[in-house]
Amino acid sequence: MEFWNLFMVALMPVLKVLLITALGTILAIQRFDILGDTARKNLNHMVFYVFGPAIVCSSLAKTITLNNVLILWFMPVNVLLTFLIGTALGWLLIKITRVPLHLHGLVLGCCAAGNLGNLPLIIVPAACKKTNNPFGDVDICRKNALAYASLSMALGSIYIWSYVYNIVRIYSRKVSSVDDDSKVKAVIATENDDTENPSKSQTDDHVMQLEIECIISHQQTKVSSSSTKQKIRNWLKILTEKINLKVQFAPSTIGTIIGLVIGIVPQFRKVLVDENAPLFVIQDSLVMLGDAAIPAMTLLVGANLVKGLKGVGKQIPLVIGIVLVKFIAMPAIGMGIVKGATHYGLIHPDPLYQFLLLLQYALPPAVAMSTMVQLFGGGEGECSVIMLATYTCAAVSLTLWCTFFVWIVLS
Template sequence: MGESVLFALHKEVKSGEHAISAILPLLKLITVALFGLILTKVQLVPKATFKQLSKLVFVLFLPCLIFTDLGPSITLYKIVRWWFIPVNVIISTTIGCILGYMVALICRPPEELFRFTIIMTAFGNTGNIPLAIVTSVCHSTDNPFGSECSENGIAYASFSQWVSVALVYTLVYHMMEPPLEYYAIVNEGGEIQEVPIDNSRPLLVEAEWPGLEDQETEHSKTPFIARLFNSISRISNRNVPDLDTVEEAGDERNVPDIDAIEEAGDERNVPDIDAIEEAGDERSENNPISIRCLAERGMVRKIKIVAEQTPIHHILQPPTIASFLAIVIGVIPAVKKFVYSSDGPLEFITDSLDIMSEAMVPSVMLILGGMLAEGPNQSKIGIRTTIGIIVARLLVLPVIGIGVIYLADKWNILISKDDQMYRFVLLLQYTTPSAILLGAVASLRGYAVKEASALLFWQHVCAVVSLSLYMIVFFDLLFSYI
């Protein structure tokens, strides 16, 4: 009886320690963010200063952090063992898309914001926020993850960034295209008149994509894909009769019976397709086979055009380049020793980069505080949809994430049970609010900028509570049961 009481008391003490270890890192980050909020509110620091600070984070502080922590940790063997980290980003995004689709069906946002609802639910922040949380957790010497907490945690969080960036510049970029009905007004003459777009950009746009105006292209603010494929639909649906009906009707328009021609060997009524195409046969416009072939050829050509218009080259941003460089150097032992070794010739450069990397976390949190100080913009997405996205993204998805990681662990997909930081980073990928980069993409496409700003504001406010709750749950699971 006495042993049971002592065991229960010991368990309570351990749970309390886990709660403190989980909450304190978040309190540190919130305190830094409050400084940014206060500086913005009392106008001690202008908004332009935060924009310049965000550029420093993007092109200097964050790449330095990734390069100095990922490079020493990575090896070819570890790349093979860490394969589940990028896969987990794809899994969490897929589950998020399903949840977002359910939210859109249940909450019924305005029709032009249906895709936007799915995107804001699906794509979480897998960059700055996980890195800030890991750094804050590892800042204490008595952290539960051991002496290599910071090095391993930043390496794991950095290793997944390239997947998120690739998804944003391909899938998200096209899904955030302005809907055709929302963008254009079709008058009686069939001409398209553009609707004026509000180009005002809140601070959140600059938080993860500075210099956004330089990234705009000819079609970035137009429903390019919708207009491109709308012409295919008109071609394929115009004057195209049902082939089965034509055959059953007995060819009233002098269309020969192909089977009969083949049996009889009649070569007189078989048209030369190449000759028709070269001569521009006017009758091909009424030929359903020709029209459908034309639509199919046009479809392939336009898919190629869409691929050319996809800004995949933007993936090569400073943080992504730093990740690639760190991986390349890390997997070559001789080069790795030359760059990262304490007695290597370039050790003084690595130390300088390490010093600059320490400014990354406080800068990011100051920018976040400045972003929240602007407050939520007016949004026509509706309170019901806003609540639905927040609940799905911050409350439901983390629970599903716990189940995914638990099953992956049971199926021996994850690495050794001793590395709890690996599991912690995987769990964080399900827990963060929507990526701030989504607001930047919305501004780039000229679509739902105010709605993105409002949603990101409320998600980050609510994430203070949800992250605190799930951090306690994660620590309790990682150090009590797993």
């Protein structure tokens, strides 16, 4: 009986996610085309630039204080561990299944980056809504849940756009380098064939020679700079490419910084956050905007899955491997880490907080992976298939793991 009670507590929030996700998928199919490519792009911009930062900023400003920051210190460590462990398991998956080079960045990113924003923001507060929820008073539970989930979303955004972004970028460059080498070999081979076949036109010979010179000179310029000044320039260029400040300071990251500053500094709280604050209307407006983030995010998840409906059968071994990593290996390892940290007194004893830390290991890949793959090119179709398969499996796995996690933190 206790199992079924916990199962229903875990099922309800996941079921809400599934229903809204399914609606997003239906609205995106060609027959309705309400969430077509243009609409998805515009809605994604609204979530990225407006709704997401609003909910992060308002939630953190309202609930996070200096004391809370010290209490929640383990969450950044926990999120970092999910990324590092996922990367290690993804590397093993690449070696075992012999994934093609152009998909290495995609596989590592999908294994490392979980959906630390959308799903916790939906699942964790929803688990508090019932009066008989296992986490205590409804209002206090939901207030803490929004704060924990917002911090999770902010940390996930920072790690995704600093750590995973650079993994995908590095592997995309490796693929480009291999392609350039292939082009050089192909052009040289063609030139040799033309030498053996004098019937080729002289114009074609000149074109081939020009292509060879352009490609080889492009590669040689990377190593031919000898002056110290040029070396310093190249080094600074590489550094600025690696540290993309525009990417690092995404809107949700800026919202996190502002929210933390308002929450931690008492003077700002008195002016903006307290109910009798003279500028409370600003906080109230942010809350109103933030309320639109959760349904919009969930609809986008469903709409983006439409692309994966084609070609599922071609990627079955890869999909099975990622499902095993994300929904079996990662949660099992995460339980050991969180329970061990709890045993040694490193984690705040709030069951809701421990539940979120465990949940961070059982989430499907981050939706931002689709954006990164489109940005660097290559693997868009495989990414859509992976997203469709993992989010479909998450319907079952998240319910079961949430049930088990609730039982663990309350036992």
